[in-house]
Amino acid sequence: MDQASEGQATQTLAELERLRRRTRVRAHGGAWLPALGIAVLLLASSALYRHPFASTYSISVDSPYWAGLPDEQRDPLASYLFWFLCTPLLLATVGAWYRWRSRSLGLRVAWPLFVGTGLGVLLLLAVLAAVPTQEQQQSDTLNSSPDHFWLSGLLTPLLPIAVAVMALGWAERSRSLTIAGGWIAILTVWLCGWVPMGYLPGWTTDILGGDLTGPMDGIPNSLGGQVDWRPGIWLTLMALPLVTFAAIRGWQSWRAASGG
Template identity: 60%
Template sequence: MEPGTDQAEDTLAALERLRRRTHRRVHGGAWLPALGIAALLLASVALYRHPLAAPTAIVAEHPWWAGLPDEQRSPVASYTFWFVGTPLLFAGIGLWYRWRARRLGVRVAWPLVAGTGLGVLALLAVLAAVPTGPVPDGLTVADGPYWSGLLTPLLPLAAAVVVLGRAERSAGLTAAGVWMALLTAWLCTSFPLGTLPGWAGRLVGGDGLGGQLGLRPGHYLVLMALPLLAVAAVRLMSGRRPGRA
């Protein structure tokens, strides 16, 4: 191999190392926001009267201010949890990124993340007041999607995660936000929780009449949080290695 070829390869290797170091400096802090959002999701399990066990009867008040269409301990407590906890979460994320900017001299577009989450949350507050009223009698998946069920504080969080994934150039975070949004849209547009439409029942070998999964709100919230926890773990444990988790 000629000397000129060796020099060119060394230069390319040095440029690649520089690119990786730059990526680590700019996007190495994504683990904390991902962990914080997952923690807020898991903490919301306490809002439900029966988060893990299956009750004999469910009285669910709409809108779903606890997040999912199930019986909550207190609508006002659920409303307060999300409308206080979500801004506090974004404030903490903002402080984290500002600290990293001062320490490392790198910036991430976190105001767009906070603006998205808080903007959608404010829109919910405009569209629905403090929750009152039961779920319409006889509502089932056969009645079609119950679109007003999308008045849930889980969707602003999902939107913020998608924007965070874009800001951090993280495919894992973007996928986690999309997963949260899809799971929330399915669960909150039918009642009772986990109702399957006929086509989904046929996919799993059923008779096409639909069905219902035996999972409870706590289980679904864990499913939403798992991708975020995975991204946080990969980013935290990868140390100085670059990545697009």
């Protein structure tokens, strides 16, 4: 093969690679809308709390945590209706968005996995919350014990959101979305596993305080602590990766659509 032919082959491969990248961006460019929709849902849920940002000296926590986090709600019924109406509505809107994109671009994404996972886990939450348990009738101090940790961490509408985001990450082949869903899940289980939320075990405060000598006889040197942040701040931290992703992916999609 002469030099001219080699140059032409290289140019052809480069053009094919450019087309492949552009097609991939167009195929997965629509992920900005569901990411932004979920972020808005998280941020809007701050209004379900009586004191979403302001400090308070006493709170009344009801279990299950229908607002999402273990803090005082304005109205448990309003919290329940918010998540069990707005979440399916958002998923239906996302489904319509992906169907429209499929017809317009001729490119398909496995969005039914995202919608089905979100609805399935939300339904599972409703079933688990409907089962009578002694834990739900005990005082909030029981929620801080290891025996009740798993139940308190699961009975929250935030967990279906986290799982749905991870499913969206798989459907969109996006590691960023998968990490964002895992971030929401980790924060949710931690914050809902103990009351008051934001509790730090003794060994974590030892590490954060620079005490690396380790616990004596299996007992941490510190008695533990608490990150005393309000629900609105935690929900903002959950939504921040999704907002960032939506902004970047929306910009990339706009550039691909404009031929940039």
